[in-house]
């Protein structure tokens with residue numbers, strides 16, 4: 281019987297190359313690069329901190345619980361990536377900011393869900409949730425400033441107490457609210473009515489909350505509205521608008537705020553006329569913003 285000495289009597293240092301060699305046959309070049317470097321960094325990390333068996337079991341148990349906490353409407357793994365800054369780092373590498381006139385991107389976050397309703401422009405997407413009325417008007421243009429019609433625009437945001445629909449499924453009878461898929465009109469514009477969102481803590485009742493508490497970190501995210509744009513011939517854009525003046529604007533738990541995405545949420549007195557022509561008997565907010573898409577690479 282032949283004995284492969286490359287995997288016998290491995291040491292603290294020789295084990296890394298032995299494991300990396302097992303990926304030599306990976307057919308996809310990029311996949312091989314990722315595996316080999318993952319092993320290098322993982323092993324270096326374990327050696328550098330002198331990871332103990334107890335700590336390793338704690339980490340494995342933690343990841344198992346992150347998996348159990350995840351599901352169609354709760355993305356605990358995404359949240360883990362977010363609070364470790366990995367989501368924003370990937371976005372910064374994948375979408376280098378400042379190289380084009382395109383609107384800056386930022387992280388998706390853990391609250392995007394499939395199955396959101398597709399609605400016509402002007403729809404009230406609040407789902408009847410109470411709060412300050414908000415009228416959002418958006419324009420989508422290319423880098424030359426020309427309107428882009430037919431863009432599919434996802435939007436989603438919290439309620440006025442900082443909670444997403446999927447965090448109050450019982451109260452909303454499992455209905456999705458404060459999220460929709462719209463399409464820009466022939467002038468590249470889209471608009472909807474909803475309610476003003478609020479700053480909120482990322483979910484801390486799951487495993488990620490343990491990290492935040494252990495580090496005495498703030499779980500708060502400044503008030504924002506999420507957007508995702510898809511259009512033929514353009515790079516997809518995932519971004520958010522943050523309300524100017526929010527108390528947490530410079531201390532986002534998931535590191536997503538960009539100066540260029542801070543936007544005025546304008547408050548209007550009761551008795552004023554809303555963008556859709558309604559005379560409002562309560563105070564309301566308006567936000568108007570142009571988004572720039574970059575041609576597909």
Ligand SMILES: [Fe+2]
Pocket residue numbers: 389391437438504506
């Ligand atoms: Fe959010």
